[in-house]
Amino acid sequence: MNHKGKYIAFFTLGCKLNFSETSYIAKGLEEEGYNLVSFNQTADYYVIHTCTVTQAADRKSRILIRKISRKNPDAVIVAMGCYSQIKPEELASIEGVDIVLGTAEKFNLGNYLKQYRKGQPLLISISPAEEANLFLPAHSGSDRTRSFLKIQDGCDYTCTYCIIPVARGKSRSPCIKDIVLQAEIIAGKGVKEIILTGVNIGDFGRLTGESFLGLLKELDKVQGINRFRMSSIEPNLLDDDIINFVAGSNRIAPHFHIPLQSGCDRILKLMQRRYTTDLFEECISSIRKTLPEAGIGVDVITGFPGETDFDFTQTCKFLDQLDISYLHVFTYSERDNTKAMYMNNKVDHTVKVKRSKLLHKLSDKKRMSFYNSYTGKSATALFEAKKHNGRMFGYTGNYIKVEKPFDFIDIGSVLKVRLLNINENGNINVEVAG
Numbered sequence: 095m096n097h098k099g100k101y102i103a104f105f106t107l108g109c110k111l112n113f114s115e116t117s118y119i120a121k122g123l124e125e126e127g128y129n130l131v132s133f134n135q136t137a138d139y140y141v142i143h144t145c146t147v148t149q150a151a152d153r154k155s156r157i158l159i160r161k162i163s164r165k166n167p168d169a170v171i172v173a174m175g176c177y178s179q180i181k182p183e184e185l186a187s188i189e190g191v192d193i194v195l196g197t198a199e200k201f202n203l204g205n206y207l208k209q210y211r212k213g214q215p216l217l218i219s220i221s222p223a224e225e226a227n228l229f230l231p232a233h234s235g236s237d238r239t240r241s242f243l244k245i246q247d248g249c250d251y252t253c254t255y256c257i258i259p260v261a262r263g264k265s266r267s268p269c270i271k272d273i274v275l276q277a278e279i280i281a282g283k284g285v286k287e288i289i290l291t292g293v294n295i296g297d298f299g300r301l302t303g304e305s306f307l308g309l310l311k312e313l314d315k316v317q318g319i320n321r322f323r324m325s326s327i328e329p330n331l332l333d334d335d336i337i338n339f340v341a342g343s344n345r346i347a348p349h350f351h352i353p354l355q356s357g358c359d360r361i362l363k364l365m366q367r368r369y370t371t372d373l374f375e376e377c378i379s380s381i382r383k384t385l386p387e388a389g390i391g392v393d394v395i396t397g398f399p400g401e402t403d404f405d406f407t408q409t410c411k412f413l414d415q416l417d418i419s420y421l422h423v424f425t426y427s428e429r430d431n432t433k434a435m436y437m438n439n440k441v442d443h444t445v446k447v448k449r450s451k452l453l454h455k456l457s458d459k460k461r462m463s464f465y466n467s468y469t470g471k472s473a474t475a476l477f478e479a480k481k482h483n484g485r486m487f488g489y490t491g492n493y494i495k496v497e498k499p500f501d502f503i504d505i506g507s508v509l510k511v512r513l514l515n516i517n518e519n520g521n522i523n524v525e526v527a528g
């Protein structure tokens with residue numbers, strides 16, 4: 095079927111990795127002659143890039159599919175990605191779905207679209223994730239400010255709550271020179287910041303005899319990029335060599351996003367995480383000693399099976415005394431085919447919600463105190479295209495969200511700013527410094 099001039103719309107759920115992959119897949123189709131449109135416009139094809147990290151993520155995909163198929167009964171609807179990989183039959187049973195593609199097959203979307211016509215029997219193509227050994231490069235590139243660059247995929251860890259290894263397969267990454275090449279392509283587009291994404295980025299290079307530190311060293315030499323930012327990195331893989339290298343680099347942002355998940359060693363063990371609270375604490379003090387200005391974000395899960403009030407209090411106390419900048423709070427969500435699903439002493443939903451609220455409060459307190467310690471100081475911030483109420487927004491290297499009056503000319507600019515005061519949005523107002 096001739097697809098030239100056909101309209102296609104994508105909707106992405108989940109992590110930055112999914113976003114970078116959507117961008118890559120969409121760009122490929124655009125080069126083949128499709129017209130990319132936004133999801134609320136009329137299109138011939140609607141593609142939902144699903145996520146399955148929580149039950150809520152699954153539900154979002156289902157709701158979206160139903161809505162889009164009611165609105166556009168003649169369009170071809172594709173569900174692809176992690177949720178499709180794990181539960182293809184669940185997605186296939188939704189009225190209006192035409193094509194369901196797994197984690198590997200989604201990169202071949204163009205071929206599936208060519209074969210398919212609306213009204214033909216449902217097309218499902220899923221290969222076992224454990225056979226996934228191909229690394230397909232991807233980077234997002236919708237604006238010239240930031241680009242998410244995929245450096246790694248899959249995970250060999252066995253955290254008992256996590257479904258991602260089942261959805262994305264074994265850990266794999268390309269060699270450093272391939273990533274450097276991608277970074278150079280991104281630099282050529284005028285993008286100022288690259289965010290290094292993956293499922294377990296600290297595992298980069300383990301199978302190719304290279305390392306994440308080696309990658310940082312080479313990326314640091316790429317011309318044209320002002321900043322590289324690491325996404326989430328496991329505490330057991332974030333060693334002093336990496337921290338010291340970040341401290342000595344002008345371009346690797348002093349910003350760490352580290353998953354803790356629980357401040358109670360008993361729960362960490364049940365989760366099969368690969369560290370104790372002692373190691374985590376050492377990791378944070380090492381960052382603070384070397385990079386006092388670093389922004390440190392920490393992931394935490396509330397309501398893991400068996401988490402008692404005592405365990406939760408321990409988590410709160412542990413986090414409270416840690417010198418960190420903010421939290422990402424997740425409420426435990428049961429996933430099929432995970433060990434945690436079969437664990438006893440499930441935590442009641444209302445208790446989970448209550449604990450989650452307390453952690454959000456703690457996060458606000460941490461963020462305010464981190465932001466307060468920067469008011470009156472200077473920093474550099476990269477400003478983005480988003481405009482709201484005549485204001486524009488940006489981030490400093492250590493991930494403080496700043497805002498100032500909108501000026502078109504400052505989109506994608508890295509500016510030296512003075513941080514004035516925290517406003518009602520919880521961001522810091524800034525003025526451009528000279």
Ligand code: SF4
Nearest residue numbers: 249251252253256258
């Ligand atoms: S490290 Fe653990 S939580 Fe993260 S993707 Fe791997 S198994 Fe999941």
